Amino acid sequence: MPAPAPAPESPRAVANKSSKRTLLAAIKMALRIESSAVRHNTQTFNRNRYSATGALSDYDRLKDRARAIKERAIANIPELLATLEASVTQNGGHFFLAKDAAEATRYIADVCSRAGVRLVVKGKSMTSEEVGLNRVLQARGIEVAETDLAEFILQVADEQPSHIIAPAIHYSRERITALFKSRFKTDLPLDSGEELTRFAREHLRQKFLAADAGISGANLIAADSGSIVLVESEGNIRMTSLLPPLHIAIAGVEKVLPSRADFAPFLELLAASGTGQKLSSYTSIITPPLHAVPVLTNSDAAPRREFHLVLVDNGRMTMRQDPVLHEALYCIRCSACLNSCANFQTVGGHAFGGETYSGGIGGSWEAGTRSLDAARFNELCTGCSRCVSQCPVRIDVPFLNSTLRQRLNRRDAGKIAQLFSTVLADGSRDPVDAAPLQKLFFGRYDLFGKWGSLLAPLSNWLNAIPLTRSLMEKFVGLDRRRELPPFAKPTLVEAWRQPPASPALAAVEPPSTAVQPAARAVLFADIFTNYGSPSRGLATLKVFQSLGIDVVVSETCADGRAPLSQGLIAIAAEQARRTAELLRRYIKDDRDIVVIEPSVLAMFHLDYRRLLADAEGQLLFQILRDHSFDAMEYLWSFMQGVGLNPAMLFPASRHPLGTRLFYHSHCQQKTVGSALATEALLRAAGFDVATSRVECCGMAGSFGYKKEYYDLSMAVGQDLFQQVAEAEADGPRVLVATGTSCHEQLAAGLKRNVLYPTELLAALVPKPESQNRKPAASHA
Amino acid sequence: MPQSASMSLVDAFEKSATAAAATVERVARDPEQIAAAVARIAPAGPLAVAEPLYLPTKLFDACRHLAGAFDARSRKAMDDCAVGVTDAFAGVAHSGSICVCIDHDYAGYVSLLSRFHVAVLPAENIVERPGDLFRLDCLNGDGLRRNFVFITGPSATADMGPLVRGVHGPHRLHVIVV
Numbered sequence: 001m002p003a004p005a006p007a008p009e010s011p012r013a014v015a016n017k018s019s020k021r022t023l024l025a026a027i028k029m030a031l032r033i034e035s036s037a038v039r040h041n042t043q044t045f046n047r048n049r050y051s052a053t054g055a056l057s058d059y060d061r062l063k064d065r066a067r068a069i070k071e072r073a074i075a076n077i078p079e080l081l082a083t084l085e086a087s088v089t090q091n092g093g094h095f096f097l098a099k100d101a102a103e104a105t106r107y108i109a110d111v112c113s114r115a116g117v118r119l120v121v122k123g124k125s126m127t128s129e130e131v132g133l134n135r136v137l138q139a140r141g142i143e144v145a146e147t148d149l150a151e152f153i154l155q156v157a158d159e160q161p162s163h164i165i166a167p168a169i170h171y172s173r174e175r176i177t178a179l180f181k182s183r184f185k186t187d188l189p190l191d192s193g194e195e196l197t198r199f200a201r202e203h204l205r206q207k208f209l210a211a212d213a214g215i216s217g218a219n220l221i222a223a224d225s226g227s228i229v230l231v232e233s234e235g236n237i238r239m240t241s242l243l244p245p246l247h248i249a250i251a252g253v254e255k256v257l258p259s260r261a262d263f264a265p266f267l268e269l270l271a272a273s274g275t276g277q278k279l280s281s282y283t284s285i286i287t288p289p290l291h292a293v294p295v296l297t298n299s300d301a302a303p304r305r306e307f308h309l310v311l312v313d314n315g316r317m318t319m320r321q322d323p324v325l326h327e328a329l330y331c332i333r334c335s336a337c338l339n340s341c342a343n344f345q346t347v348g349g350h351a352f353g354g355e356t357y358s359g360g361i362g363g364s365w366e367a368g369t370r371s372l373d374a375a376r377f378n379e380l381c382t383g384c385s386r387c388v389s390q391c392p393v394r395i396d397v398p399f400l401n402s403t404l405r406q407r408l409n410r411r412d413a414g415k416i417a418q419l420f421s422t423v424l425a426d427g428s429r430d431p432v433d434a435a436p437l438q439k440l441f442f443g444r445y446d447l448f449g450k451w452g453s454l455l456a457p458l459s460n461w462l463n464a465i466p467l468t469r470s471l472m473e474k475f476v477g478l479d480r481r482r483e484l485p486p487f488a489k490p491t492l493v494e495a496w497r498q499p500p501a502s503p504a505l506a507a508v509e510p511p512s513t514a515v516q517p518a519a520r521a522v523l524f525a526d527i528f529t530n531y532g533s534p535s536r537g538l539a540t541l542k543v544f545q546s547l548g549i550d551v552v553v554s555e556t557c558a559d560g561r562a563p564l565s566q567g568l569i570a571i572a573a574e575q576a577r578r579t580a581e582l583l584r585r586y587i588k589d590d591r592d593i594v595v596i597e598p599s600v601l602a603m604f605h606l607d608y609r610r611l612l613a614d615a616e617g618q619l620l621f622q623i624l625r626d627h628s629f630d631a632m633e634y635l636w637s638f639m640q641g642v643g644l645n646p647a648m649l650f651p652a653s654r655h656p657l658g659t660r661l662f663y664h665s666h667c668q669q670k671t672v673g674s675a676l677a678t679e680a681l682l683r684a685a686g687f688d689v690a691t692s693r694v695e696c697c698g699m700a701g702s703f704g705y706k707k708e709y710y711d712l713s714m715a716v717g718q719d720l721f722q723q724v725a726e727a728e729a730d731g732p733r734v735l736v737a738t739g740t741s742c743h744e745q746l747a748a749g750l751k752r753n754v755l756y757p758t759e760l761l762a763a764l765v766p767k768p769e770s771q772n773r774k775p776a777a778s779h780a
Numbered sequence: 781m782p783q784s785a786s787m788s789l790v791d792a793f794e795k796s797a798t799a800a801a802a803t804v805e806r807v808a809r810d811p812e813q814i815a816a817a818v819a820r821i822a823p824a825g826p827l828a829v830a831e832p833l834y835l836p837t838k839l840f841d842a843c844r845h846l847a848g849a850f851d852a853r854s855r856k857a858m859d860d861c862a863v864g865v866t867d868a869f870a871g872v873a874h875s876g877s878i879c880v881c882i883d884h885d886y887a888g889y890v891s892l893l894s895r896f897h898v899a900v901l902p903a904e905n906i907v908e909r910p911g912d913l914f915r916l917d918c919l920n921g922d923g924l925r926r927n928f929v930f931i932t933g934p935s936a937t938a939d940m941g942p943l944v945r946g947v948h949g950p951h952r953l954h955v956i957v958v
Contacts (some may be wrong), residue, residue: 041938044938147948148939149937149939149940149947150939153939166938166939168939171941172941173940173941173942174941176940176941192942193940193941193942193943193944194944196940196941197937197940197944197946197947200940201947201948204948205859205948208948209855209856209859225924233935233936233937233947234935234936234937234939234947234948234949235892235935235947235948235949235950236947236948238882238888238892238929238948238949239892239948242882242888242889242892243855260914260924261914261915261924263911263914264910264911264913264914264915265911267910267911267930268874268875268909268910268911271875275938277800277932278796278800278874278875278876278877278932279872279875279877279910279930279932280932281931281932281933281934281935281936281949282929282930282931282932282935282949283877283910283929283930283932284882284928284929284930285923285926285927285928285929285930286882286883286927286928287927290882290883290888290927291883291927292882292883292884292885292886292888292889292927295853295854295855295858295886295889
């Protein structure tokens, strides 16, 4: 095997992620050089966002308003552009609609040339990065000064942005000092943020005072008035739009809203979701050209102000027609989806990003404005869904990435994989889910789990020998350093159907305080629990039965999570339909659906809305969403409803493992809002619960099992491992986690046993006095 | 607006603005008192006074006679300006922002180029939320017409590592609520 190419040091060399090799080189580079600054800065943004959005009493209403405005605006772009052109012209400005990057840059360069511009000051604009404006202006002999301090750093270093609002987020103060000292040959110490800022300020002040033109972006544009919103903290954009007599604003066509009144919900949402502020230092609302008399270096000239609004299509109108990617046009570039993403926090946008756009939303933008291949970094979206509830315009970022993955899968599927695809798509000849072997392997865990369990213990013995692992690593990219959870025998369903085989299911008497069973539930035998860890299901049954809850176990059924995560959307949709129909029968029989695995519950609460798209499917989705619960959430709400006290029934003080816990909730569990119940119940039982503060453990389903992402996955996990260590500074704690992949990650990082919450509680269920099993509840 | 509600908006504004690293004081609506407040807080050096938009011009008369006050309007003079005095046509209680019209006289320049920006804000123009400015029935709908900037604290950056206050815009913001 040839030696791997040395990881390039320069971010530019790995900006274009059209090949997977570049993506992997970028991850390596980012982990080595940029990770610590990115982690610190994004996590600061992330914490600040939580507190700022928490301070907005009408946060959800603002999001709904913003979403509705964007939906209307994107639907009406052609009409809005016509209105906007009339408004800008009437204001005395110039309007230009550029169909692509070349047209946009040529127009701006022509305007500058005509005006005899020698020096342009620029405010931060991702659109100008996208179209490559600086290169074109410089080729015309025009000096371009980037004046946002982060953009200034990037201009000095010749790097692409690593974040959509803080483009130099990968630079630590120390690295900036080293960069400036080497490029500016200065003897100044520059060893504090203040000194660096003063140095840059003085350098750029001269540029502001001498500039002939200012080029800015625009956060929002109002068609009815030609007003634009400019959000910033440093004051450079105010300088850019006020000081030079010529102002050019460049923005994508998706930034146009119907009216100036529509700005209202966005101002606070942008600031809170982005930097985590109530408002950024400066939010300018202007209708250029301004009337303020230009103050000029040469005071005897008094030219009129000139304004050009350059709106860029560059693929956006095609995105608008795309049944899925059009949603990306709602993006207001706040960066919440970047900062709340565990992978992004660990590598930043030089790895999880393309030449301009980065993070979860970045894939759709690179695909839309450049090419599908350029969006290959979407692989770093694990579908953990933490961004979904953070997005101020409610974009389903993971689904956008699943869709990109599906399209790339089709392109990447080799001949053998295509053959496999047909076989694995349950006989369906629909080629839509053709995919590389690795995707098929991880996407069809239902099949591997089924056969693995049937063939256990042979399959487990096979899995344990190095040759198998080496072959699996070679052919499906399953990293050999990862331990594989053994295939279960019996499975959960088998154990349930043959109760004597499982002592865990021996009958337990309900407490005398319990009322007659008012609760009827079915435990959904998801494939992960059924084939991989039935003990979680058995413990749940034991606890439920101890409270007199009438519970049965469903047959097992693939829910679609595994294929969805690999971009096998057609297979996922088929599985979703089958699961929903199966569970509807139980709901009709008055049973609530209890779910062990949070990633499956999230399918029911979030993803089925997409996967069951027709009218009948939407009905199924709503029924299932309203009747499905996390096991602990169900338990907590049942106990509260009938007045059972956890401290009496599950007294922590009697637990053989002690009362001290470290609880890690699962990413998707947090998103669907079912994590808090577990904490509440455990605390009510008297446990001393320390909790993790990470967005995701880093395993994220299959992600951490993949050979090419193992190192990144473990790097993400470091935060969690560290938090466990901190919580155990005053003594050990029992590790408790809800997600199955979180279990594997914690076990891998800490070499410790991890319990599912009901496994913890099951140890407190009193031993039955008689071994007579109660009559088993009938299957639905 | 009832007096108590108005008072609570001022209190909320003061709290938010202070949290955003501005300083706030309340002063009687009187030219001498405003000038005295400016003299107390502002450092020595060139001082520019922009024509107020909402408040009567004469309220700023005494400021124009403070030490260092100048009338030159060149870029150089503006750039050297240590203190800039403007009015603010609105304040926002939730964010602690002030709204300065940048198109009226030299307020745009003075509020941006000076190291120390002093803004005089009429208490009755404090609204609850930024979005209120985009309603026709709020402050005569001026938020829907004017060229203005919501200013929330001094200019700042985190691009150089730690948070630094004072970048291209003013290093300090002082709001005099009258």
